[in-house]
Amino acid sequence: MDTTEAFAGLECVDCGATFDAETAGHRCGECGGILDPTYAYDDLELDRETLASRPFDSMWRYEELLPFPRETAVTMDEGATPLVDCPKMADELGVERVLIKDEGRNPTGTFKDRGQSVAVTAARAHGASDVALASAGNAGQAAAAYAGRADLESHVFLPARSSHTTKAMVNVHGGEMTVSGGRITEAVAAYEDAMAEHDDWYSLGTFVTPYRHEGKKTMGYEILEQLEFDVPDAIVYPTGGGVGLVGMYKAATEFRELGLIDELPSFYAAQASGCAPIVEAFDEGRDVHEPVEYPDTICGGIEIPDPGASPWILEALRDSDGGAVATDDEEILEAAIAVAKGEGLEMAPTCAAAVSGAWELGERGEFDGDETVVILNTGSGNKEADVLRSHLMGKGI
Structure with a gap:
């Protein structure tokens, strides 16, 4: 098994047991917990100048912080997606800057x-x-x-x-x-x-394989590098299973460990009101969610009533001084249409939960006015264009 030099193996996030990646492929053999790839960070020499010297062409430009070398990867040059300035949204939200990380430009249209x-x-x-x-x-x-x-x-x-x-x-x-x-x-x-x-x-199931969140953490690397390592005040992410959120949280902690940044961005989980187990657990101060018995939202991508990694998600939110927010389907659909109309970016309904969530955070007074807010568009709007069009038709448009 060909791995990168600093890749140390797999560690259970629940009990701390460690495993050789050559023989362990999925959940913890001791307690059934989630396995997380680990690295010998002291053996890594990765600085801003080294990263700046590389072409911004794929997520595999961060191969030292991935388990496998780029030359062995199954890749279609995914990643390296743009971070798009959205000045109209910044004005509406009442902050200095809003940027959308547009993951809809990946090979199959999503992160x-x-x-x-x-x-x-x-x-x-x-x-x-x-x-x-x-x-x-x-x-x-x-x-x-x-x-x-x-x-x-x-x-x-x-x-x-x-x-x-x-x-x-x-x-x-x-x-x-x-x-x-x-x-x-x-x-x-x-x-x-x-x-x-x-x-x-x-x-290849969510948090069954240890490697899906490892790929998604590269969104965090890219955001930080695209902002020239000026850490954004908030990153708002549409959250179902939370794979991307814990991945980006891990990315930020790794960049801090390597001295590339000094602090973490605040991570916010955005969910639909019809299925918001993370929001409910966060608001009630619990360390694990309670499953939603009757989930009901048009946002199928985040309609995850029983997210198995909720303790890790909640840890990421609290450790980064972030939070959690839920909005209803009507607000989410309106947010997707507003972004398309005002900024030109196409977001699937599920993804637009992050926009409506950011608006709700602004209305709650979460922001002071000088923040940089990054919103994740996790998938292209053409995935579910019919849903957005039907919403407009229902309004007589």
Whole structure:
């Protein structure tokens, strides 16, 4: 297994047990907790000048802080997405600067490509022939795309509510698709049944593989470098399973460890009111969420009623002096349309929860007026353009 020089192995975020990445591929063998890649930071010599000398061409430019070298990666040059200034939004929010990290420009149109690039690289390194996962939609499409590039068979379990575009592209990329029930919980149940029958399938599931959050952390590196290491005051992220949020939190702590920044940005989890287990846990001061019994939101990508990594998500929010916010579907859809109309950027409804969440934070007085706020657009608006158009038609537009 070809790994980078500083990659030290895998550590359980719950019990602290450590494992050799050569033999451990998924959850902790001691307690079943989430495994996290670790590095010998003292062995790394990575400074601002070194990064500035490299082309801004792919997330793999940070290979020293990834488990696998770029030359072995399953990659389509994902990452290196723009950080777009949005002055109208800054005026509306009442802050100095608003920037949108536009992840819709990745190969399959979402930030899921970052995670699947590293996870599929790991699957191939472990000698897998088949990969599998349950997904609300976009992660499944990305998995099928990267599996195809790696000459692996993919098995994707989706709920019926996944967009037509996503379901079509799973098949176009050569993936075997199983549609189960209306919501993600039913797709997960079907996936778990299949995994029990196929012990040779390599899981790409959220926080089952240790490598998806590792790919997504590169969003954090890029944001900090694109701002010339001037740490933003707030990063607002549309949160379901929270993979990207904990990834960016890890990225910021790593850059601080390496002396590239002195402080952490404040991370904010934005959720839909119809499914907001993280917001509820944060507001009530709990260290773990309570599952939402009856989730109900149009934002399928963040309708995750039982996020398994909630302790880690809540730690990231509190350690960074951030917070959590929920807004209703009407506000989220209006936010997506406002960004498209005012700034020209196309956001899927799920992603626009971060915009409506930022507006809500502003109305609460969370910002003083001189802040730099970064909002994550985790996927392209053309993924669910029909939802946005239907919303406009419902208003007679």
